[in-house]
Amino acid sequence: MLKICVMGLGYVGLPICLELSKKYSTTGFDINKLRVSNLKKKKDFNNEFKKQDFSNKKLIFTDKIEEIKSCNFYIICVPTPITKTKKPNLKYVKRCFDIISNILNKNDVIVLESTVFPGVTKNYARKLEIDNKLINNEDFFVCYSPERINPGDKENTLSKINKILAYEGKNKKIKKKLKDVYSKICRNLIFTDKIKEAETAKGIENIQRDLNIAFFNEILLICKKLNIEFNEVIRLAKTKWNFIEFSPGLVGGHCLPVDPYYLTYIANKKNYKSKVTLAGRSVNESMKSYALKTIYKRIKNLKKSKKSNIKICLFGLTYKYGVSDVRNSQNIEIFNLLKRKYKNTLAYDPFLKRNNFNWTKNKLNRYDLYVFLSKGKIFSKIYSNLKNKNKIVDPFFYYTN
Amino acid sequence: MLKICVMGLGYVGLPICLELSKKYSTTGFDINKLRVSNLKKKKDFNNEFKKQDFSNKKLIFTDKIEEIKSCNFYIICVPTPITKTKKPNLKYVKRCFDIISNILNKNDVIVLESTVFPGVTKNYARKLEIDNKLINNEDFFVCYSPERINPGDKENTLSKINKILAYEGKNKKIKKKLKDVYSKICRNLIFTDKIKEAETAKGIENIQRDLNIAFFNEILLICKKLNIEFNEVIRLAKTKWNFIEFSPGLVGGHCLPVDPYYLTYIANKKNYKSKVTLAGRSVNESMKSYALKTIYKRIKNLKKSKKSNIKICLFGLTYKYGVSDVRNSQNIEIFNLLKRKYKNTLAYDPFLKRNNFNWTKNKLNRYDLYVFLSKGKIFSKIYSNLKNKNKIVDPFFYYTN
Numbered sequence: 001m002l003k004i005c006v007m008g009l010g011y012v013g014l015p016i017c018l019e020l021s022k023k024y025s026t027t028g029f030d031i032n033k034l035r036v037s038n039l040k041k042k043k044d045f046n047n048e049f050k051k052q053d054f055s056n057k058k059l060i061f062t063d064k065i066e067e068i069k070s071c072n073f074y075i076i077c078v079p080t081p082i083t084k085t086k087k088p089n090l091k092y093v094k095r096c097f098d099i100i101s102n103i104l105n106k107n108d109v110i111v112l113e114s115t116v117f118p119g120v121t122k123n124y125a126r127k128l129e130i131d132n133k134l135i136n137n138e139d140f141f142v143c144y145s146p147e148r149i150n151p152g153d154k155e156n157t158l159s160k161i162n163k164i165l166a167y168e169g170k171n172k173k174i175k176k177k178l179k180d181v182y183s184k185i186c187r188n189l190i191f192t193d194k195i196k197e198a199e200t201a202k203g204i205e206n207i208q209r210d211l212n213i214a215f216f217n218e219i220l221l222i223c224k225k226l227n228i229e230f231n232e233v234i235r236l237a238k239t240k241w242n243f244i245e246f247s248p249g250l251v252g253g254h255c256l257p258v259d260p261y262y263l264t265y266i267a268n269k270k271n272y273k274s275k276v277t278l279a280g281r282s283v284n285e286s287m288k289s290y291a292l293k294t295i296y297k298r299i300k301n302l303k304k305s306k307k308s309n310i311k312i313c314l315f316g317l318t319y320k321y322g323v324s325d326v327r328n329s330q331n332i333e334i335f336n337l338l339k340r341k342y343k344n345t346l347a348y349d350p351f352l353k354r355n356n357f358n359w360t361k362n363k364l365n366r367y368d369l370y371v372f373l374s375k376g377k378i379f380s381k382i383y384s385n386l387k388n389k390n391k392i393v394d395p396f397f398y399y400t401n
Numbered sequence: 402m403l404k405i406c407v408m409g410l411g412y413v414g415l416p417i418c419l420e421l422s423k424k425y426s427t428t429g430f431d432i433n434k435l436r437v438s439n440l441k442k443k444k445d446f447n448n449e450f451k452k453q454d455f456s457n458k459k460l461i462f463t464d465k466i467e468e469i470k471s472c473n474f475y476i477i478c479v480p481t482p483i484t485k486t487k488k489p490n491l492k493y494v495k496r497c498f499d500i501i502s503n504i505l506n507k508n509d510v511i512v513l514e515s516t517v518f519p520g521v522t523k524n525y526a527r528k529l530e531i532d533n534k535l536i537n538n539e540d541f542f543v544c545y546s547p548e549r550i551n552p553g554d555k556e557n558t559l560s561k562i563n564k565i566l567a568y569e570g571k572n573k574k575i576k577k578k579l580k581d582v583y584s585k586i587c588r589n590l591i592f593t594d595k596i597k598e599a600e601t602a603k604g605i606e607n608i609q610r611d612l613n614i615a616f617f618n619e620i621l622l623i624c625k626k627l628n629i630e631f632n633e634v635i636r637l638a639k640t641k642w643n644f645i646e647f648s649p650g651l652v653g654g655h656c657l658p659v660d661p662y663y664l665t666y667i668a669n670k671k672n673y674k675s676k677v678t679l680a681g682r683s684v685n686e687s688m689k690s691y692a693l694k695t696i697y698k699r700i701k702n703l704k705k706s707k708k709s710n711i712k713i714c715l716f717g718l719t720y721k722y723g724v725s726d727v728r729n730s731q732n733i734e735i736f737n738l739l740k741r742k743y744k745n746t747l748a749y750d751p752f753l754k755r756n757n758f759n760w761t762k763n764k765l766n767r768y769d770l771y772v773f774l775s776k777g778k779i780f781s782k783i784y785s786n787l788k789n790k791n792k793i794v795d796p797f798f799y800y801t802n
Binding site for chain 1: 520563597599620624635667672684
């Protein structure tokens with residue numbers, strides 16, 4: 001009988017866990033005790049699931065290895081961040097494989113969903129072989145299935161995405177098992193027998209997006225320098241049949257600012273020094289300082305009396321509109337830097353669990369500057385309601401020209 | 402009465418000239434005497450128009466300024482290449498404005514269609530003002546309308562594209578005149594009163610494409626280094642809803658390898674050092690040497706007896722499949738370099754006017770190496786017909802994995 005263990009209960013793991021527990025006996029495992037205890041109480045502080053989503057399921061949450069010992073189908077959904085020196089940090093993936101190594105049984109299936117650079121999955125499979133004196137794709141089965149969760153996206157939800165399943169073995173029963181399990185999560189499964197290719201595919205999807213946003217950011221910076229209306233440029237360029245529209249802005253989160261460094265790390269090891277990929281990163285990483293400069297310039301132009309005790313209101317704190325996640329949020333960094341200098345800095349983000357203040361109770365005309373850092377409907381409405389447009393700072397031209 | 406003069410009769414000017422002459426008295430002007438004399442004989446060596454396309458039109462071709470003196474609507478369609486040091490070379494545009502300056506009459510309309518960096522159109526308009534002591538947008542009218550001709554594209558033809566018309570004046574009659582003339586060429590006109598924005602829009606359309614191709618090229622190079630199947634990576638990545646497919650390869654022609662340097666030139670003047678834009682160029686410019694290295698490596702692996710007198714057949718000489726244009730063709734450069742080393746190097750390109758040899762009369766098995774440099778139906782068929790796949794060099798994986 002299939003006993004599933006989902007390791008890592010964040011944005012990727014939890015939805016899979018909840019979905020699979022409708023059909024299979026499923027254990028959600030996380031090393032974060034607080035997260036586990038909240039989930040046991042049917043509370044998701046990521047704000048993605050409600051109490052009723054946890055009901056009536058063959059579902060256990062645990063932080064104890066003891067309780068996943070009897071599982072035979074492991075799905076690893078842990079984060080793969082970067083170190084301070086921007087190298088891949090695989091410690092969470094490593095820890096999962098270490099745990100599995102200690103409780104591995106014959107015929108176990110292990111599916112890695114985390115974003116890694118090409119080669120990682122098979123390296124860990126090899127380690128399992130050595131540690132357990134067993135053979136991958138004979139005694140146990142290590143697969144790769146890149147997650148494609150897009151937080152805040154109501155359209156491309158888990159069930160609708162095309163799910164890649166990379167399995168290099170020949171065992172038809174295992175392939176069927178993979179198909180059975182994953183068809184409960186996603187409608188469309190894309191099989192491949194090439195794991196490195198699947199690992200690379202996942203990376204380049206995000207890098208392409210990061211690079212194209214970087215291009216829009218570069219164009220915005222050039223337009224500012226040349227005193228050209230960015231939005232009019234884009235309006236015109238969009239009329240060409242093959243022009244692709246992106247939005248400029250701060251790039252945060254756990255994917256776009258991270259994934260490029262994974263691919264370039266391994267490429268660099270093989271003596272390929274990436275050119276466009278890291279150039280994209282460099283532009284996007286510079287946008288925080290661009291936004292800050294724009295804000296400081298506006299503060300400088302205020303009257304002296306205002307400057308000393310300026311009241312700033314900032315819109316958009318999470319790493320993108322519509323999500324509650326603040327990991328790698330450049331918005332938060334901007335807020336913190338401003339706050340340090342100007343104690344009357346407040347921020348509003350309806351998607352952040354704990355808001356700095358309740359916007360509706362405040363009066364719109366209380367502030368000296370209104371800074372818009374995110375693009376979305378709610379902020380657009382606030383922008384429209386602001387009477388004194390001279391008080392607005394909109395560094396990415398989301399609402400103004 | 403409207404008397405139109407189209408200056409520059411290449412890929413951009415000739416189609417406009419032929420189209421407008423159906424309705425208006427039109428003079429096609431070019432400084433290339435040979436081109437003019439051929440066009441007078443209804444011969445287009447660019448292979449885009451047939452004899453009958455020249456019939457029954459109010460059309461004159463000339464290289465004499467005398468014959469365009471009485472025109473009152475100038476459309477400038479001259480090339481804007483780069484110098485050897487990769488700076489914008491505006492000499493052809495300058496020459497057109499110099500000519501117009503000498504024959505300028507009140508109420509003349511001048512539309513620049515060439516790709517330029519933001520500010521160029523108005524600089525020349527200003528020069529016309531000074532030289533003629535007249536005022537732009539009062540006495541004469543300088544507009545900008547970026548060409549969007551895509552050579553070899555049978556789908557996005559001139560009449561179907563959205564045509565941008567940038568006119569900063571307030572004169573409604575002039576706007577109507579522009580509308581009248583250009584509605585004969587294109588179905589959809591997009592008006593703007595911002596010339597610099599239109600100049601920038603044109604630039605970024607091509608830069609975006611160049612950059613995205615560069616990204617595919619970089620991924621290809623990384624895949625080669627890491628021994629990963631490039632085509633499988635793309636097949637998998639394509640299954641994501643927002644992944645955008647491009648083709649890796651040699652980037653040539655008069656747009657993509659040139660336009661980025663226009664925008665970065667003026668950005669640099671304003672102290673913005675472009676990052677992603679030039680990184681894209683750098684990758685794409687390196688692909689010639691990548692292709693050559695791939696070919697040399699294969700030659701090196703041949704038997705000694707073969708190497709000395711190797712017969713190489715190269716497919717694809719023009720800068721892209723489906724066009725006869727060899728300007729900035731990296732394919733031609735590769736051919737020339739190979740030919741210098743290995744005298745039995747031949748090439749086939751069905752779109753090139755004068756082919757090196759007639760492919761159909763040759764036997765497929767005569768060569769030691771078949772090198773594919775372009776992607777397209779005809780070459781794909783040739784590839785399929787080649788029995789000995791070991792003789793094939795396909796550096797961009799157009800036909801092989």
